[in-house]
Amino acid sequence: MGEVSRFWRESVHRYRLVAHKCGNCQRTYFPPRDVCPICHRESVGKMKEVEMSGKGVIESFTIVHEVPSPFVRQRPYILAIVKLDEGPSLTAQIVDADPGEVEIGKRVSAVFRKIAQQGTAGIIQYGYKFVLD
Amino acid sequence: MSDVYIVGAGETKFGELWERSLRELAVEAGLRAIENAGVYSRDVQVLYGSNSLAGIINGQENIGALLSDFSGIAENNIPAIRIEASTASGGAAVRQAYLAVKSGEYDLVMVGGVEKMTDVFGTELIDLTSSVLDREWEAFFGATPAALAAITARKYMTDFNVEKDALAMMSVNDHANASKNPDAQYKNKITLEQALNSVAVAEPLNMMDCSPVSDGAAAVLVASENYVKRHKLEGIKILSSANAQDYLALHSRKSLYTLDSAKVASRKALEGAKIKIGDVSFAEIHDSYSIYGLMELEDLGFVEKGKAKELVYEDIKLNGRIPINPSGGLKAKGNPLGATGVGQFVEAYRQLKGKAGERQVKDSRYAMLHNMGGTGSMSVVHIVGGE
Numbered sequence: 001m002g003e004v005s006r007f008w009r010e011s012v013h014r015y016r017l018v019a020h021k022c023g024n025c026q027r028t029y030f031p032p033r034d035v036c037p038i039c040h041r042e043s044v045g046k047m048k049e050v051e052m053s054g055k056g057v058i059e060s061f062t063i064v065h066e067v068p069s070p071f072v073r074q075r076p077y078i079l080a081i082v083k084l085d086e087g088p089s090l091t092a093q094i095v096d097a098d099p100g101e102v103e104i105g106k107r108v109s110a111v112f113r114k115i116a117q118q119g120t121a122g123i124i125q126y127g128y129k130f131v132l133d
Numbered sequence: 134m135s136d137v138y139i140v141g142a143g144e145t146k147f148g149e150l151w152e153r154s155l156r157e158l159a160v161e162a163g164l165r166a167i168e169n170a171g172v173y174s175r176d177v178q179v180l181y182g183s184n185s186l187a188g189i190i191n192g193q194e195n196i197g198a199l200l201s202d203f204s205g206i207a208e209n210n211i212p213a214i215r216i217e218a219s220t221a222s223g224g225a226a227v228r229q230a231y232l233a234v235k236s237g238e239y240d241l242v243m244v245g246g247v248e249k250m251t252d253v254f255g256t257e258l259i260d261l262t263s264s265v266l267d268r269e270w271e272a273f274f275g276a277t278p279a280a281l282a283a284i285t286a287r288k289y290m291t292d293f294n295v296e297k298d299a300l301a302m303m304s305v306n307d308h309a310n311a312s313k314n315p316d317a318q319y320k321n322k323i324t325l326e327q328a329l330n331s332v333a334v335a336e337p338l339n340m341m342d343c344s345p346v347s348d349g350a351a352a353v354l355v356a357s358e359n360y361v362k363r364h365k366l367e368g369i370k371i372l373s374s375a376n377a378q379d380y381l382a383l384h385s386r387k388s389l390y391t392l393d394s395a396k397v398a399s400r401k402a403l404e405g406a407k408i409k410i411g412d413v414s415f416a417e418i419h420d421s422y423s424i425y426g427l428m429e430l431e432d433l434g435f436v437e438k439g440k441a442k443e444l445v446y447e448d449i450k451l452n453g454r455i456p457i458n459p460s461g462g463l464k465a466k467g468n469p470l471g472a473t474g475v476g477q478f479v480e481a482y483r484q485l486k487g488k489a490g491e492r493q494v495k496d497s498r499y500a501m502l503h504n505m506g507g508t509g510s511m512s513v514v515h516i517v518g519g520e
Contacts, residue, residue: 010269031270031382060291060389062283063336064275068260071275079280079335081384089384091271091281099336104291115274127274 007125014127017054017110019088020047028052030088054110054128056084063099070116078102082130093129107133135357137234138368139517140241141170142482144475147349147467148318155191155249156203162350162472163204163245170354170366174206177354178239180213183226183246184471189261190253200245219265220421222246223351223474224376224504224513230355231374231515240360246475247350258346265507267382279343281383281508282422283335289390289424290337293439297337301328302445303426303457304341304464310451311461313492316476318347318467341464342423349469351476369485372499372516373405383508392425394512395432395503402501403434406516410434414497414518415456415484417477419505421463430457433503433514456494459484474504474513485518 012018013032021028022036023046029036030052036043061080064071071077078094080102094102095113108130115125143165145158153161159182167174182200187193201213218225223246230242253261259279263272266281289295305328311317323341331340361368377397380386387393403410410433418433420426427441435455436444449457460466460480463473481500483489499518505511 006269031267060284060288062280062287062338063333064277064280064283065332065336066259066277066279066334067256067275068263068272068277069256070260072256074275077275079275079284081284081389091276091382091384092274104288125273129274 004123007123015112017052017128018049019052019086021050022046023048028086028088030084030090052084052086056082056108058094058102058104058106058108059083059089060104061094061102070118080130082108094132095129096131101132109133134235135237135359137231137371138356138358138361139353139371139478139482140356140361140366140368141166141172141354142352142479143169144316144351144472144479145349146316147347147469147476149251149346150348151251153348155187155193155247156199158249158348158350159200159245159247160203162247162352163243166243166352166354172241172354172364174204175209176241177206177211177243178241179233180206180211180243180245181226181229182213182215183222183244183475184215185217185219185222185248186261186264186470187249189264191249218511219506220470221474221504221506221511221513222471223476224502224515225474227353227355227475227478227515228374228376228513231371234355234357240357242355243352244355244475245350245352246472248469248471249348250346250469251348254346271382271384277335278508279338279422280335282424283338285383285389286337286424289428295442297329298325299442299445300342300423300427301325303420303423304328306445306449307420307458307462307464307466310459310492311465313490314461314466317461317465318345319465338422338424344421344463344468347467347469349467349472349476351472351479353475353478353482369482369517370519372519373402374515375401375405376511376513377401378511379509381507381510386509390428391438392428392432392505392509392512394509395429395505395514398512398514399433399501399503402514402516406499406519408499408516413455413499413501415459415494416501416503417458417460417462417480418503419463420458421468421505423464425505426457429503433501451492451494459489459492459494477502477504478517481517
């Protein structure tokens, strides 16, 4: 799964946390989606790109020991669901923190980091991770 | 519309079956079901093959054709279609059979579920099984099925003040029941201490909270009322079948620990069968991770949200108030993804016919079967029995 276009096409959303806001109900969605699940056809053509602040709160987290192949060199890592101040939640790693410091409810901020690498000669993928405030 | 019956059931042993191939496992289960029903394979009018990951694990797609070919019915030009609904493929395939018979189009349908997981192992297999998640927005960032179950577990334990013991008891119960199931992957009983002290997979979950890597296949024959009468078969009735969806990604759902798909599907299934949750004699539930077992007890309707801990120490035992996973469940019978949901029907069929041996649930009348996709993106719930 090393095709460049698969990663390149999402880079704007992953590098700058660009979400979609429904022009009908004003709800914000991340990852971006072309149809608002609340407004359905009323939202078509009205989903606008908005850049999020990258600020949020840890909803819950885990420390992953049994990891998938692209993440072997990061084992163990902290994975969380973060609720962003703009509304949506996302799944991301918490970095630059000891597991003991991480707690549900703590505030975090997005940082731009390397995510994984497709084998030894494959492309390097970048995106967001989070650090404790 | 015709009533719908299961008239035969069979499965392979579940486990790490290094010497057996995908097709061998599927054919063995199918033949056992045919033999059990006492029908001929040429009478089968359509085959639904359920499978989750053969495309990426075994490099084999076109599963319908493969199963049809090697079970010998391609010779008769009987249609065969793969049903894929992630880890709910098995339940979804039986539901397709139910609908096909209900519609009047077919009188005898074969459902065969199979998964051959041990052709890939280690971190590579974890990456492949993570494809049941949202690849671009969950797995891309390091999420795995176990990691997301762990995130759910931590939030659940925090909000409802639940200790890790309560989760571990699901696995203790599964192992106790599997010790009485000859088809189970693990026949060893485990203690609460062993469950709590196994190695960490994704904190707070450890190895004994997680269903294993399994090979296996299961098959059932689904027939119309006419067919049952004509051939003087004794079937078990599928009273209702329901299916509901939720968002693919856990982070998009309303709650990290409420399975809306299970809530909706179980309510519809109970309504369809015209019974109450209190009428259910036993349930097979999709406890791929121990935390899901607790959440399912709540969302299927057995107990209020946050209170599954009141059931897991006694009530869910084989001789308890509401026996859960008499087969040994996903943790100990095993979890060969595409076969898992069909295997639940094999267990229900044996139980309701009174042929479950040492693990027989006494006076069982109605079984609830819950098969779930991904981290809860789909639930399929069936009620069987009643005669």
